[in-house]
Amino acid sequence: MGTEAYLIVASLLFLIGASGFLLRRNLLVMFMSIELMLNGAALLFVTFARHWNRMDGQIFVFFIIALAAAEAAVGLSILIAIFRLKHRVNADELSELKG
Amino acid sequence: MSAAGRGREGEWALSFHAIIFWALAAMTIVPAIGIVVSKNIVHMAFWLLGTLLGVAGLYLHMEADFLGMTQVFVYIGGINVLLLFGIMLTNREPLYVRAAVKRPAIASAVLLGVVVAVGLIQSFGATEWHTVKDAVAPGLADASAKAVVNGDGTAATLGTYLLSDYILPFEIVSILLLVVLVGAAYIARRDPEGGSA
Amino acid sequence: MESYFTFVSSVLGFEPTSLLGFVGAIAVWAVPITAFVSVVGLVSIWLERKISAHIQCRVGPMEVGPHGALQTLADGIKLLGKEDLVPAQADRILFGLAPMLVFASTFVGFAVIPFSQKAVIADLNLGIFFLAAVGSLEAIGVVMAGWSSNNKWSLFGAIRAATQVVSYEIPLGLSLLAVVVVAGSMSLNDITQAQSGWVWNWFLFRNPFMWAVFLIYFIASLAECKRAPFDLPEAESELVSGFHTEYSGMRFAIFFLAEYGAMYIVSAIAVVLFFGGWYTGIPFLDHISGSIGGTTGVVVENLIGAGTIIVKSFLLICVQMWIRWTLPRIRLDQMMDLCLKYLLPFSLVLLVAVSLWQAFQGPIDGGNSVMGMIMLAATVASLIWMRRLAGRVSKASALRRELPVVKTGL
Numbered sequence: 082m083g084t085e086a087y088l089i090v091a092s093l094l095f096l097i098g099a100s101g102f103l104l105r106r107n108l109l110v111m112f113m114s115i116e117l118m119l120n121g122a123a124l125l126f127v128t129f130a131r132h133w134n135r136m137d138g139q140i141f142v143f144f145i146i147a148l149a150a151a152e153a154a155v156g157l158s159i160l161i162a163i164f165r166l167k168h169r170v171n172a173d174e175l176s177e178l179k180g
Numbered sequence: 181m182s183a184a185g186r187g188r189e190g191e192w193a194l195s196f197h198a199i200i201f202w203a204l205a206a207m208t209i210v211p212a213i214g215i216v217v218s219k220n221i222v223h224m225a226f227w228l229l230g231t232l233l234g235v236a237g238l239y240l241h242m243e244a245d246f247l248g249m250t251q252v253f254v255y256i257g258g259i260n261v262l263l264l265f266g267i268m269l270t271n272r273e274p275l276y277v278r279a280a281v282k283r284p285a286i287a288s289a290v291l292l293g294v295v296v297a298v299g300l301i302q303s304f305g306a307t308e309w310h311t312v313k314d315a316v317a318p319g320l321a322d323a324s325a326k327a328v329v330n331g332d333g334t335a336a337t338l339g340t341y342l343l344s345d346y347i348l349p350f351e352i353v354s355i356l357l358l359v360v361l362v363g364a365a366y367i368a369r370r371d372p373e374g375g376s377a
Numbered sequence: 378m379e380s381y382f383t384f385v386s387s388v389l390g391f392e393p394t395s396l397l398g399f400v401g402a403i404a405v406w407a408v409p410i411t412a413f414v415s416v417v418g419l420v421s422i423w424l425e426r427k428i429s430a431h432i433q434c435r436v437g438p439m440e441v442g443p444h445g446a447l448q449t450l451a452d453g454i455k456l457l458g459k460e461d462l463v464p465a466q467a468d469r470i471l472f473g474l475a476p477m478l479v480f481a482s483t484f485v486g487f488a489v490i491p492f493s494q495k496a497v498i499a500d501l502n503l504g505i506f507f508l509a510a511v512g513s514l515e516a517i518g519v520v521m522a523g524w525s526s527n528n529k530w531s532l533f534g535a536i537r538a539a540t541q542v543v544s545y546e547i548p549l550g551l552s553l554l555a556v557v558v559v560a561g562s563m564s565l566n567d568i569t570q571a572q573s574g575w576v577w578n579w580f581l582f583r584n585p586f587m588w589a590v591f592l593i594y595f596i597a598s599l600a601e602c603k604r605a606p607f608d609l610p611e612a613e614s615e616l617v618s619g620f621h622t623e624y625s626g627m628r629f630a631i632f633f634l635a636e637y638g639a640m641y642i643v644s645a646i647a648v649v650l651f652f653g654g655w656y657t658g659i660p661f662l663d664h665i666s667g668s669i670g671g672t673t674g675v676v677v678e679n680l681i682g683a684g685t686i687i688v689k690s691f692l693l694i695c696v697q698m699w700i701r702w703t704l705p706r707i708r709l710d711q712m713m714d715l716c717l718k719y720l721l722p723f724s725l726v727l728l729v730a731v732s733l734w735q736a737f738q739g740p741i742d743g744g745n746s747v748m749g750m751i752m753l754a755a756t757v758a759s760l761i762w763m764r765r766l767a768g769r770v771s772k773a774s775a776l777r778r779e780l781p782v783v784k785t786g787l
Contacts, residue, residue, distance in 0.1 A: 268524070
């Protein structure tokens, strides 16, 4: 399969994630959309790793996966802390800091 | 079927490889759309499972075997389960997400998405990647990548890279993970005094 | 494209020339795995009934077949004929999908489990990692089952299962990693071949830490399989039957089969990692093709290998059952304590210790064999000592309660 096909799939994945992030206000759904975007970016890295026949891209994906795991752990614990305070996990309702 | 699947299919021979690729691409894109349009938040988490599996399949398809399995191990075994956990801990009664966004916002987001998608697909399709490859960097491929082609897998090469050329980012990531471990436990714990955390 | 074709043709020995051939090739391997999983399920369910019965001074099923050996088959046929019930408020699609996902995660694992040097469907060079990865899919299937049933007991069971599997994956993975450090490979074939020769070459006796690594692996694998004392996700006395409360008929049978398949997989991994895989521990038997020669020799050698690994795995399955019918279920907080406060730090320390041992002891010529002999002798001595200690304790407690000394046969 050519490089283009992978690039198109990766960019579609990223765009779906980005639009989901803009459209949805629930923190969990926004989190899932971020995961979609990360996966799209990672797919691009692997595609170019294969295209140039070098391993660097794959190593970046390695770091992306590690960062995604870190993000999931911190993000979800923040989410639970917010839920304890507000009993809601909606991004639009967390607006008390606007003075 | 993915939007990318239409129109371009004729250009490539409908080989076995292509069938697998399009199946994996559909498996990646369709659940991704499912996440954005679904109303039930638990369904979204299971749609995410489909996308993650599809991406893992695409990695394996590109002969990045170690990454594909890491994807399954970390993303599905860890992050997706954690996500389901978060959903079940934070959504008590209605698991349905209401669309709180105003209509202009939806329209602008969709418009933006479509415009960027068309632009990206156009530019990716227009670039002659193989010409670029030969012109820019004929000697870029290194010897270690040959091991992949020979079917020895990527694990050994990845390990060598991580502990030689990429040792600094590797260590930074490991420290980051340690900090995250402590931080997540601290944020999520109940305040022992009973006050608000 | 080449990768799939070379892979399939190397497995099959011939080259499938079309998509149809490829699908056919997959089917050729899927059928025997399905058959093997079913047979493993039948045998282990029968074993479980018999072992539990004998531990509780009963005889267990005796009617169908010799010593009730065909009872499970009869029950399976009964389950096939049962009505396929779906709760009214259940999420129908996910409810149907969940057993398939759970079964698939077990089923796929069988593709890399070796039976002998030649009889392995896919000798991946990331074999162990692959098994760990597909094993983690099961957690998602369990959560899916629990949530889609729309039953609070199911949901509780599912959440408990997810907690347990995600937590115990870490000590499990670290103990696998310790073996990978010793073997220098993640391929199950390479790991086994590093243990050829006499019994003391098995990784269990390779260095002073491997016994501890094995114990951590075994405890964590009990938790991964949701076996007692870690059967919190399906605790009968608390949650009816946990995540599969609402399942009946064939779907329930699939869950059941997957559970016993998973037990075989974790036992087979333990055998490959610590107990020499398909090697009997007697070099003459392991390399019998050298003395018989020809195709017959190869066939006999592989048959001996397959028999050995299956027998060893079933012995470990029996230990799992023994534990299930002996120990009481632990509480949720005890389960988390055990994982995070004991297994996790210990497995980290052991990983470091094994790596250091490997770095300093590994290069010494013949060091492994000498160490293995010492460890084997120590193991045998401690087993004899424990047997005597156990005998004394059971005799003392029987005397105290004026009960007859019960011999369970285990």
